[in-house]
Amino acid sequence: xxxxxxxxxxxxxxxxxxxxFEEALEELPISVQLTTVNDGEQLMQHxxxxxxxxxxxLFLDLNMPRxxxxxxxxQIKSDERLKALPVIIYSTSxxxxxxxxxxxxxxxxxxxxxxxxxxxxxxIHNALILIAKSITKQPDKEKFVLQP
Amino acid sequence: MTLIPQxxxxxxxxxxxxxxxDWSKTPVGNPETWPQSLRTTLSILLNSKFPMFLFWGPxxxxxxxxxxxxxxxxxxxxxxxxxxxxxxxxxxxxSIIKPLIDQVLAGGEATxxxxxxxxxYRNGKIEDVYxxxxxxxxxxxxxxxxxxxxxxxxxxxxxxxxxxxxxxxRRFRHVADSAPVLIWMSGTDSLCNFxxxxxxxxxxxxxxxxxxxxxxxxxxxxxFQRCLDIYLTAFEDRQAFYMECRLKRxxxxxxxxxxxxxPRFTSESVFEGYIGACMDIHEQVxxxxxxxxxxxxxxxxxxxxxxxxxxxxxxTRGVQYSDRYLAILGYKTRVELTHAxxxxxxxxxxLGAREExxxxxxxxxxxxYESRVIWTDQSIHWIEGKGKVFYDxxxxxxxxxxxxxxxxxEKNYQxxxxxxxxxxxxLADSMPQFVWTSDAEGNLNxxxxxxxxYTGLTPEQIFxxxxxxxxxxxxxEENVQSWMDAIATGKDFLFEHRFRRRGGVYRWQLxxxxxxxxxxxxxxxxVGTSTDIEDQKMSTQKLExxxxxxxxxxxxxxxxxxxxxxxxxxxxxELKSFAYVSSHDLQEPxxxxxxxxxxxxxxxxxxxxxxGKNYFQRMQAAAKRMQTLIEDLLAYxxxxxxxxxxQPTNLEEIVAEVISEFKEDLAETQGIIEVGAMxxxxxxxxxxxxxxxxxxxxxxxxxxxxxxxxxxxxxxxxQGNALQIPGLLPKKMYCxxxxxxxxxxxxxxxxxxxxxxxxxxxxKDKYKGTGIGLAIVKKIVENHNGVVAAxxxxxxxxxxxxYIPAS
Numbered sequence: 001x002x003x004x005x006x007x008x009x010x011x012x013x014x015x016x017x018x019x020x021f022e023e024a025l026e027e028l029p030i031s032v033q034l035t036t037v038n039d040g041e042q043l044m045q046h047x048x049x050x051x052x053x054x055x056x057x058l059f060l061d062l063n064m065p066r067x068x069x070x071x072x073x074x075q076i077k078s079d080e081r082l083k084a085l086p087v088i089i090y091s092t093s094x095x096x097x098x099x100x101x102x103x104x105x106x107x108x109x110x111x112x113x114x115x116x117x118x119x120x121x122x123x124i125h126n127a128l129i130l131i132a133k134s135i136t137k138q139p140d141k142e143k144f145v146l147q148p
Numbered sequence: 149m150t151l152i153p154q155x156x157x158x159x160x161x162x163x164x165x166x167x168x169x170d171w172s173k174t175p176v177g178n179p180e181t182w183p184q185s186l187r188t189t190l191s192i193l194l195n196s197k198f199p200m201f202l203f204w205g206p207x208x209x210x211x212x213x214x215x216x217x218x219x220x221x222x223x224x225x226x227x228x229x230x231x232x233x234x235x236x237x238x239x240x241x242x243s244i245i246k247p248l249i250d251q252v253l254a255g256g257e258a259t260x261x262x263x264x265x266x267x268x269y270r271n272g273k274i275e276d277v278y279x280x281x282x283x284x285x286x287x288x289x290x291x292x293x294x295x296x297x298x299x300x301x302x303x304x305x306x307x308x309x310x311x312x313x314x315x316x317x318r319r320f321r322h323v324a325d326s327a328p329v330l331i332w333m334s335g336t337d338s339l340c341n342f343x344x345x346x347x348x349x350x351x352x353x354x355x356x357x358x359x360x361x362x363x364x365x366x367x368x369x370x371x372f373q374r375c376l377d378i379y380l381t382a383f384e385d386r387q388a389f390y391m392e393c394r395l396k397r398x399x400x401x402x403x404x405x406x407x408x409x410x411p412r413f414t415s416e417s418v419f420e421g422y423i424g425a426c427m428d429i430h431e432q433v434x435x436x437x438x439x440x441x442x443x444x445x446x447x448x449x450x451x452x453x454x455x456x457x458x459x460x461x462x463x464t465r466g467v468q469y470s471d472r473y474l475a476i477l478g479y480k481t482r483v484e485l486t487h488a489x490x491x492x493x494x495x496x497x498x499l500g501a502r503e504e505x506x507x508x509x510x511x512x513x514x515x516x517y518e519s520r521v522i523w524t525d526q527s528i529h530w531i532e533g534k535g536k537v538f539y540d541x542x543x544x545x546x547x548x549x550x551x552x553x554x555x556x557x558e559k560n561y562q563x564x565x566x567x568x569x570x571x572x573x574x575l576a577d578s579m580p581q582f583v584w585t586s587d588a589e590g591n592l593n594x595x596x597x598x599x600x601x602y603t604g605l606t607p608e609q610i611f612x613x614x615x616x617x618x619x620x621x622x623x624x625e626e627n628v629q630s631w632m633d634a635i636a637t638g639k640d641f642l643f644e645h646r647f648r649r650r651g652g653v654y655r656w657q658l659x660x661x662x663x664x665x666x667x668x669x670x671x672x673x674x675v676g677t678s679t680d681i682e683d684q685k686m687s688t689q690k691l692e693x694x695x696x697x698x699x700x701x702x703x704x705x706x707x708x709x710x711x712x713x714x715x716x717x718x719x720x721x722e723l724k725s726f727a728y729v730s731s732h733d734l735q736e737p738x739x740x741x742x743x744x745x746x747x748x749x750x751x752x753x754x755x756x757x758x759x760g761k762n763y764f765q766r767m768q769a770a771a772k773r774m775q776t777l778i779e780d781l782l783a784y785x786x787x788x789x790x791x792x793x794x795q796p797t798n799l800e801e802i803v804a805e806v807i808s809e810f811k812e813d814l815a816e817t818q819g820i821i822e823v824g825a826m827x828x829x830x831x832x833x834x835x836x837x838x839x840x841x842x843x844x845x846x847x848x849x850x851x852x853x854x855x856x857x858x859x860x861x862x863x864x865x866x867q868g869n870a871l872q873i874p875g876l877l878p879k880k881m882y883c884x885x886x887x888x889x890x891x892x893x894x895x896x897x898x899x900x901x902x903x904x905x906x907x908x909x910x911x912k913d914k915y916k917g918t919g920i921g922l923a924i925v926k927k928i929v930e931n932h933n934g935v936v937a938a939x940x941x942x943x944x945x946x947x948x949x950x951y952i953p954a955s
Contacts, residue, residue, distance in 0.1 A: 016740050023747075063732070092739060093732045095786075096834060115742035115775065117750060 040067020119148035159194025175207035208234035221270025258284035278307035352398030368394035478523030495520035604650025620646035800826035824862030847889035
């Protein structure tokens with residue numbers, strides 16, 4: 001897929017993180033469409049409506065009010081219409097058990113929210129490159145976590 | 149006067165009668181007219197001593213001589229038939245003799261008749277007379293038979309004798325044939341010539357088959373020779389004989405028969421042969437044999453039993469006895485002793501009892517007594533006599549048949565037994581324990597003195613009212629049950645119960661009884677003891693109570709423990725979520741601060757003064773430190789709270805993984821990490837990774853400035869007791885991992901402190917770090933049930949040794 005035609009869906013309740021994400025995208029030399037939702041319920045509702053025209057990738061934060069990221073992931077991956085959507089978990093916490101769990105439930109990748117802006121840009125860029133390759137199969141465990 | 153013709157001379161009485169008879173009235177006429185042949189014949193006839201008779205002429209006139217005369221008997225034909233014609237003279241036999249006369253006269257040869265029965269009238273009746281006679285023709289001058297010359301003799305006596313002999317023989321045969329015995333007869337040639345009906349029926353053979361030596365075929369081959377010898381030997385000596393042999397019966401079976409043979413003699417003692425009588429004695433023979441066998445068997449049994457046998461004839465007082473009998477009385481060799489002599493051996497003290505026994509015996513028919521006998525060498529032995537009395541028709545005892553047995557051993561044994569029992573009683577009475585015995589059925593029959601002393605009861609009281617009265621009422625039922633079980637099964641009796649002491653107090657006893665068995669294993673009696681266990685019982689009860697109480701306490705503390713555990717688990721869970729939440733929520737704002745700081749630095753750099761930039765940098769550094777601290781705290785708490793899943797892992801892999809995390813640092817500092825042989829260990833992989841990360845991180849961090857860090861990691865397996873390190877089990881095998889470096893090291897007296905939380909040996913400006921790293925390492929090692937130790941000298945590098953169980 002042409003990298004320019006990527007449509008991104010971001011689900012995160014944190015305004016600052018959404019700001020960082022947008023700014024990072026702006027500073028990246030690629031133009032992508034970004035849609036943002038702020039909680040789990042909103043996300044699922046949005047996906048319902050857009051079921052026919054799914055985004056290229058969903059960046060999913062775990063800690064969201066109402067429905068959290070994990071629940072959404074499970075729901076998406078068990079829905080015939082939605083499970084093809086690559087889900088990249090985008091979260092602050094980084095413990096191996098959670099990562100294993102996410103991997104087992106079909107998440108495509110995991111990104112730990114970096115504390116440096118530079119790193120954030122890098123890691124998003126890496127993710128998009130991978131998405132552009134249209135690799136739908138889940139990567140090996142070693143490649144699951146994307147590093148900046 | 150008539151001349152007496154010369155040819156009529158002599159002739160005895162008949163001569164006289166012939167001469168005197170008036171022959172002119174007869175057909176022959178006067179003697180002077182007689183032809184020469186007649187005269188000659190008469191001459192011969194009258195002078196012969198042989199009986200002769202003459203029929204002359206057509207009338208067959210009769211002439212006879214003296215020798216012939218007796219045949220005519222008395223009161224018969226003599227002398228009337230002299231000169232009569234034959235027909236007149238012999239009317240009663242005319243039919244018999246006429247044919248003969250005619251035959252001779254017809255020119256036939258002379259006749260010869262032997263022992264012919266021709267009854268004639270004489271002695272006043274018709275008598276059966278037997279004759280042997282011959283009719284021969286007398287020819288006249290012309291050669292024509294004119295007369296019949298009869299030479300004859302009466303053979304009546306002979307014939308009668310013969311006939312009576314025949315009769316006897318016939319009668320004998322008849323008797324023989326009717327006799328049930330088998331009868332045979334032999335002649336002077338020793339060959340058999342007669343077998344009676346019974347014999348022939350027995351053997352199912354014919355007389356012809358048996359005759360001569362034919363009978364021998366029926367004799368059993370084993371007996372034949374013997375029988376023949378006996379017979380012939382007797383035969384030679386004309387002696388009677390008796391033998392037994394087997395003869396084949398009509399059914400083919402050989403039967404034992406007795407054969408008694410006696411020689412036969414005529415009335416003149418002439419040997420005629422043998423006559424024998426045989427009887428089937430098979431049953432008797434078999435019976436005899438059986439008797440003999442039985443007797444032999446009996447003798448064997450008697451021999452084996454070592455019983456002496458004797459027989460006393462009560463009338464004659466004569467005694468018969470076996471050798472064994474004598475041996476029992478002390479005689480090694482056979483001697484003949486009278487009854488009186490035998491009695492002498494009896495011990496004087498036992499005579500009375502023996503008398504009694506005999507009196508009893510006459511009444512009951514059975515004798516039984518025991519007594520001592522004194523051998524000639526003065527040794528004393530015990531004997532047991534048994535016998536059976538036999539009575540005559542008037543029920544008087546006539547004899548006793550008996551046995552004798554040496555029972556010295558038994559008696560001695562009994563004696564010893566009694567003595568031992570005495571000893572036992574003596575011993576038992578002097579013991580303070582209660583001792584008691586019972587018979588094989590469980591009836592108590594003895595108590596030692598201690599029992600009576602304790603209970604204050606007398607023997608009468610105990611035996612009449614029973615031993616159970618001593619036992620506490622509550623214990624009685626089970627006591628009896630248990631006792632009966634022991635009696636029935638033969639197993640040792642063991643029971644605890646209370647005995648009543650005089651005064652009424654009950655004290656606990658432990659009773660025990662074991663059976664006494666004889667040689668064959670049969671229980672003869674029980675011997676029991678009862679021991680006072682009141683004190684022990686009390687303390688036992690006390691102990692039991694204590695145990696109960698302690699158990700209760702234990703249960704309570706266990707419950708409390710469980711509660712505490714539940715609490716802890718709850719707290720742990722809370723802590724876990726707290727740690728997670730707090731770390732996440734704490735990190736959150738921190739990250740924002742950092743990110744915004746970098747944004748400002750990026751975007752507003754030109755608007756900031758140097759001081760401003762400096763402040764921001766310091767701010768960033770502080771935020772960074774805080775993040776590290778939170779991460780470390782999180783890691784530390786996780787070592788406590790996470791699941792501990794042990795896996796046998798090859799350490800080489802984990803070490804390689806961790807080293808790869810330091811790729812950049814190594815590149816920067818030109819550091820080298822050398823990895824030696826790695827062993828396999830049972831570890832929690834996640835935690836162990838953390839451990840290695842911290843150790844290697846430290847090793848690289850605390851390097852000497854300017855000198856590339858050199859880290860050496862190796863492992864091996866050692867046994868606990870080879871090392872002098874406390875906390876290691878001597879027998880256990882440990883995996884020893886060591887991480888050493890060439891860094892700055894530390895003073896030895898800090899080697900324990902460095903493992904404490906937040907403990908640092910350097911200012912945070914000199915070396916980064918939260919002071920938690922080694923605390924985490926220690927915690928992880930403890931989670932693995934191992935031990936970690938640090939060794940170092942300042943400037944000499946440091947070595948960290950970790951020991952974790954190998955399996």
